[in-house]
Amino acid sequence: DGGITQSPKYLFRKEGQNVTLSCEQNLNHDAMYWYRQDPGQGLRLIYYSQIVNDFQKGDIAEGYSVSREKKESFPLTVTSAQKNPTAFYLCASSATGGGQETQYFGPGTRLLVL
């Protein structure tokens, strides 16, 4: 089955803790994206990567970090600097990263703060 997987489905963070969200795709796509979703605000872009070992900040990158060491994987770390991390996080991928390409989404991870 081709697609995008995200894990875990739910994640709990304690104050001052860094947590990492996993995103894996087997679509052989070059580009991958991380979005944050809050009620009534749509999707906001955190980071994106169009090629291995390269990534760019999106609109709300502060308090987050990413890596892209493998084509199929694009993990997102929510650092302790992110003061309001509670949200639904969505990972997506597209074939080459062009601005008119269809993006395909994973099932999401909901992050909650204890």
Place this chain on the structure above:
Amino acid sequence: AQSVTQLDSHVSVSEGTPVLLRCNYSSSYSPSLFWYVQHPNKGLQLLLKYTSAATLVKGINGFEAEFKKSETSFHLTKPSAHMSDAAEYFCVVGFSGYSTLTFGKGTMLLVSP
């Protein structure tokens, strides 16, 4: 700058009646336009995509959208709503020369029996 506006945050219909979800975009260039659907606590699923081949685009589950350049609109319609259509719908725009898509804030579709 590219932007997209979904004109209604919530739309309520009765099962069996038509659905209209409105979307306007702003741009000087020819866009690609998408509609995605999201069921609660799920990822986004592509409903349909416009890429300039035809102004009326048919998607999955009986949805369709019409691109009107003069009105810069891309409204989503369905002739008869089903209970399973209750979800949040996102209008999305993309342009050549950009690396990312721009998402509308979403329209929640409520379907009553």
